[in-house]
Amino acid sequence: MSTLADENHDPADDRLLTDQLFDQLSEAIVTGTFAPGSKLSEPRLAAQYGVSRGPIREAIRRLEERKLVTSAPRQGVRVVVPTPEDALELFTIREVLEGLAARHAADNATDAEIEDLRTMLAGHRQALSKPDAMVYWQATANSDFHFMVARIGRNQHLFNLLCGEYYTLFRLYRMRHRIVPGRAQRALAEHERIVEAIADRDAELSELLMRRHIASARTGLINQATA
Amino acid sequence: MSTLADENHDPADDRLLTDQLFDQLSEAIVTGTFAPGSKLSEPRLAAQYGVSRGPIREAIRRLEERKLVTSAPRQGVRVVVPTPEDALELFTIREVLEGLAARHAADNATDAEIEDLRTMLAGHRQALSKPDAMVYWQATANSDFHFMVARIGRNQHLFNLLCGEYYTLFRLYRMRHRIVPGRAQRALAEHERIVEAIADRDAELSELLMRRHIASARTGLINQATA
DNA sequence: AACGTCAATTCTGTCGACAGATTTGAGCGT
């Protein structure tokens, strides 16, 4: 049951307990292993992961800072309950940030990076033709694309914000969104247009298209939530 | 010397040690009490604040999550060293986020809120005419304005991001920026134009003016850094 | 006088313990 302190003591497994716990707890929250609104008891978690409460508490502080849990003094910590309002707010923020990333990507991309983007999208298109394991693929491919654009934008803080600090939260809110049939095709087509704008070094168009792309995802999310 | 655990035990002082430490450490970092790049030793801090290492560590994790310190495993934690590149990145992000806040403020402001904005700016203008304690006032007034616009925007996550999570980091980077003579007047005039755009419910203009306003601050910051 | 070595010191990562607050639930009255 416990997977951290016992048995496996690889030499490469030098990561701090807090970091491992943070990752595992984040994942458990996003995938729903810890249900929204459920309480996270420190002693229970400590026993479950085979560690003491110290590292657990530090990991929880980071989860709190990232809005994955809410904490009331002396009442413990609860998994955040994602509301449609929160999702709307978050995607509105993401819209301008991803737009900014796309703009900078157009300004800064090297020829090699543009080639990389095109190669990646070609792979995505091919994967899309075979309908097996597509649900999983869409999420991965989508992340890959946004990840790459953010990296090419060359704003380290923006990258960390989109692909690190807020990424898990975005995932959590996107989770409740079952894939709409045809959305994958449409998303890929949007990705391809964005890449062409970046290849043209058209910063303004890149930003506009990326914003529309996120807005489109947001609309799907909201419709889903209110349905 | 110690100000947390000993002597003062007000009943209202029920805040958790971790929270108090987080605030005090944040302030100490922003004001330069802990120099950039200097190491934060846990036992030293614990002794200094009269608490044990547990709460100190939790506070440090939060500082780390907010990029106020950097931590290398088994080598301790150091105060972040603000580079001009970081400042540029941060203000670029802030530009689109504040622009978003201004746009939403124009969309959502009530008549009463617009009145509040005008009253506040009138107060700022009056304060500006007397030149005493102006340096302090500029920072406060500036924060008040951006705080209020973000609140009126009614995006809780955006508000938290601008006025909470990233606020201290922005302050840290703005700290090295000595007030340019005349900048206060210019900033106030820009604030007034933004408020008029919000009063007109002109979302697009509000966003544009707010972006320019931040960009103007950013330019001053960069020139300062490279001078 | 500069350099490398090795021991003393300090520090980090982690654990277990305790007091007071909070939640749970058993028992009682209606």
Add this chain to the structure above:
DNA sequence: ACGCTCAAATCTGTCGACAGAATTGACGTT
């Protein structure tokens, strides 16, 4: 059966302790 009271169980906030790693600094060598 239903709600209230109070005791048992649990949990949070905080502390102190220990092992192993990292840093410091003294010492001897060249």
